[in-house]
Amino acid sequence: MRDLRVAVIGAGPAGIYASDILTKEHEGAQVDIFDRLPAPYGLVRYGVAPDHPRIKEIVKALRRVLSGERIRFIGNVTFGRDITLETLQRHYDAVIFATGAVADRDLSIPGIELDGSHGAADFVSWYDGHPDYPRDWPLEAEQVAVIGAGNVALDVARMLAKPADEQLSTEIPENVYQGLKANRAKEVHVFARRGPAQLKFSPMELRELSHSPSIDVLVTPEGFEIDEAGQAAINKTKSVKLVVNTVMKYLEAEPTGAPHRIHLHMLQSPVEVIGEDGKVVGLRTERMELDGNGGVVGTGEMTDWPVQAVYRAVGYRSSALEGVPFDSSAHVISNEAGRVLDESGARVEALYCTGWVKRGPVGLIGHTKSDASETIQCLLEDLDALPAPEVSDPDAILAELRSAGGEPTLWDDWERLDAHEVALGEQAGRERIKVVSREDMIAAGRAREEAAAS
The missing domain is CATH 3.40.50.720 (NAD(P)-binding Rossmann-like Domain)
Structure with missing residues (x-):
């Protein structure tokens, strides 16, 4: 060839x-x-x-x-x-x-553009220290809704509920730590449109929700429903069975009184983000029911949830x-x-x-x-x-x-930046601290090269 x-x-x-x-x-x-x-x-x-x-x-x-x-x-x-x-x-x-x-997939419901309504991908980019995103993030809401039934929804819920000091073992940069330290969220509500057998969580991600001693995971009993199609999925796929079993354990567990709570609501479909003076003040959902074929249909029964922020985790595009x-x-x-x-x-x-x-x-x-x-x-x-x-x-x-x-930055530049982040972490007793700004990333990548040249 x-x-x-x-x-x-x-x-x-x-x-x-x-x-x-x-x-x-x-x-x-x-x-x-x-x-x-x-x-x-x-x-x-x-x-x-x-x-x-x-x-x-x-x-x-x-x-x-x-x-x-x-x-x-x-x-x-x-x-x-x-x-x-x-x-x-x-x-x-x-x-x-x-x-x-x-980029975040769109969610076409009224009020999605209100102040306090966010895309999960943008939030993930912020807490992961992406250089092209703002350094600050609004975290004033005490009650938060997360829309979605996948791993990103779990990540968002966990990051909102987990105290900042518990993140000091990770590579988060200082601006993210300070932002999470000021976070006021106490109640995080995760809404899934379908039932437990249709959740897209991975078993490991779902189990990790309860690993923080500061978080209670609570499952709303209404919505924990399994039809023939759901039972067939459980019998066929090990990961589905593990997810359903984990949800059941959360459902049966007694609250510990932890200061932060993640609530999982199934068979609830978002229909409107409720606003007042241009800001999020609630989320309206419709109660769904299983159709026996793995899908759901609406019941017309609406519930308003008092939240001050909404995160849509309905997929990337x-x-x-x-x-x-x-x-x-x-x-x-x-x-x-x-x-x-x-x-x-x-x-x-x-x-x-x-x-x-x-x-x-x-x-x-x-x-x-x-x-x-x-x-x-x-x-x-x-x-x-x-x-x-x-x-x-x-x-x-x-x-x-x-x-x-x-x-353009090359592999040697990355290795110098990589070593610099590790060194920053060592100074703070951590494995790594991520450098955020593009300019600082480039400068760290070329620091030793320029020193050698001089």
């Missing part, structure tokens, strides 16, 4: 897995992974709650891939602004988009990329098995996608491997037909970025 140079846009698990598989399958493949942030790892760094150290163990595996000789990390480069599709096509045989899904065909209804790049398709359904030469921007935000991180494998198989099948790039020098892309005023 001929030598191959590929650009991957997105340095999260999807992009890294695709790069790993490609370099293993093709001995002559060289990959440049671009990311808009100065640091790699995508949602593993900026989408996983900081008190999930076991999940973040995946960083070790991703790090081994990015340390490979034939894979180069190029950070602080935004596609569509710092680098265009046309530029990439001049330098690479093929381009793989792995930009993930980082991908964003369109300049010059790349996009299905705006499904919020994914138009594709077939990872091959990008134009508006007529024809394949776009040398363009591919993988991960959530390919198939939507479903599945856990591990599912991304098989998805990446499918995309890489398609690319290798197309190899002989791929046009050779105009520019053969692999360093020419860096020179072009810098001549245009860009500040």
